[in-house]
Amino acid sequence: MRKRAEKKLKQSDDVNSLFMPTYKRNGSPLICGKGMYLYDEDENVYLDFGAGIAVNALGHGHPAIVNAIRSQSELLIHASNLYLSRAQIDLADALLENSFADHVFFSNSGTEANEAAIKFARKWASSKDKEKFHILSFYNGFHGRTYGALSATAQEQLHEGFEPLVEGFHWSEFNNIKSAKKMLSQHKFAAILVEPIQGEGGIIPATEEFLNFLRNWCTKNKAALIFDEIQTGMGRTGTLWNYQQYDIVPDILTLAKPLGGGIPLGATLCTSAIAKAITPGNHGTTFGGNPVACAAGLATLNVINKKSFLKNIVRMGSYITKKLEQLQKTVTGIKEVRGCGLLIGIEFDSDPTAIVAACKKAGLLLVKAGHNTVRMLPPLIVTKDDIDSAVSILQSVLESEGR
Numbered sequence: 001m002r003k004r005a006e007k008k009l010k011q012s013d014d015v016n017s018l019f020m021p022t023y024k025r026n027g028s029p030l031i032c033g034k035g036m037y038l039y040d041e042d043e044n045v046y047l048d049f050g051a052g053i054a055v056n057a058l059g060h061g062h063p064a065i066v067n068a069i070r071s072q073s074e075l076l077i078h079a080s081n082l083y084l085s086r087a088q089i090d091l092a093d094a095l096l097e098n099s100f101a102d103h104v105f106f107s108n109s110g111t112e113a114n115e116a117a118i119k120f121a122r123k124w125a126s127s128k129d130k131e132k133f134h135i136l137s138f139y140n141g142f143h144g145r146t147y148g149a150l151s152a153t154a155q156e157q158l159h160e161g162f163e164p165l166v167e168g169f170h171w172s173e174f175n176n177i178k179s180a181k182k183m184l185s186q187h188k189f190a191a192i193l194v195e196p197i198q199g200e201g202g203i204i205p206a207t208e209e210f211l212n213f214l215r216n217w218c219t220k221n222k223a224a225l226i227f228d229e230i231q232t233g234m235g236r237t238g239t240l241w242n243y244q245q246y247d248i249v250p251d252i253l254t255l256a257k258p259l260g261g262g263i264p265l266g267a268t269l270c271t272s273a274i275a276k277a278i279t280p281g282n283h284g285t286t287f288g289g290n291p292v293a294c295a296a297g298l299a300t301l302n303v304i305n306k307k308s309f310l311k312n313i314v315r316m317g318s319y320i321t322k323k324l325e326q327l328q329k330t331v332t333g334i335k336e337v338r339g340c341g342l343l344i345g346i347e348f349d350s351d352p353t354a355i356v357a358a359c360k361k362a363g364l365l366l367v368k369a370g371h372n373t374v375r376m377l378p379p380l381i382v383t384k385d386d387i388d389s390a391v392s393i394l395q396s397v398l399e400s401e402g403r
């Protein structure tokens with residue numbers, strides 16, 4: 001057993017050795033956050049344009065979330081899913097009221113929301129035909145790290161060393177109807193799982209034509225269309241759910257990230273047709289739908305789900321895009337600026353890992369996506385002043401690199 005020093009570990013100690021080496025982290029530990037800003041132990045201040053990878057939709061320490069957590073934790077922190085809880089009922093009601101869905105299953109993360117979606121779709125489809133268990137998803141997508149979600153995540157570098165994956169998962173080219181058609185003709189499919197905008201893959205929107213094809217194929221072949229809106233949901237793209245920007249409604253919608261206002265919470269929203277195939281004991285969770293997470297989630301949803309708030313997301317999204325397009329003209333190396341609402345990708349002509357690191361040093365947090373893209377996904381409370389500051393930091397970093 002390793003001997004632990006009695007003293008508190010400092011930054012100079014190898015604090016990374018405490019953890020499984022799944023992340024490459026450095027710098028001083030974060031200690032608090034307020035609004036758009038994060039603060040570390042060395043008194044560095046960061047303008048947060050990563051929002052905890054799309055989690056902190058209302059920034060840090062938003063009073064509506066803090067008060068909801070405080071009040072709910074005084075009432076009830078956990079009781080288990082053997083019993084109903086008021087906080088869970090209220091969030092379920094609000095989610096169903098504001099979506100196509102008839103039923104919700106709560107979990108704790110995006111990967112679990114997708115696991116539940118895959119299980120529900122398989123149970124529903126296989127109740128009619130035992131061979132109808134295949135799942136189609138798309139290259140470059142991201143659906144999570146557990147075995148079902150990982151098997152649906154068509155990125156070979158994430159599979160290496162973890163095979164064999166789960167049987168019955170197949171992948172085809174994103175935004176390529178011919179490639180999807182070819183795969184769909186080879187097996188009996190229970191479901192198609194798709195991100196309407198590939199987030200981790202580099203902020204790549206699905207075309208309406210592609211999503212329409214998937215919708216029509218699923219309807220015709222009695223398969224479930226699952227939209228993974230774990231990154232795009234809860235207002236991020238300017239509507240509460242991204243699917244509302246198309247004339248397309250999925251059968252299952254998966255949510256997580258901002259859903260619990262920073263407390264772990266996932267949700268799988270389904271139509272009643274799919275729910276009919278599920279009986280008690282088919283699926284479950286100890287923590288999913290925890291009352292504190294649900295109270296924080298409802299407080300978050302109540303702030304976001306207002307016309308004026310959603311409209312401001314679109315306005316701020318256009319403002320960032322305009323500023324970044326101006327920047328693209330003054331520096332070299334930016335290939336494209338794309339996105340929707342406040343989910344913005346800046347594609348560079350090479351790996352931007354060093355740019356993200358230099359921005360952090362200069363006080364701006366950004367997140368890499370795909371191979372060559374930097375994501376800007378600030379809290380949805382972002383202002384024009386915040387955007388001006390962020391773009392100006394990015395500009396100085398790029399200029400100091402001689403771009």
Ligand code: PLP
Nearest residue numbers: 109110111142143144199230231
């Ligand atoms: N689906 C999408 C679209 C995601 O972006 C992510 C996380 O990045 C996941 C699923 C997995 O979510 P989690 O990390 O909460 O398990």
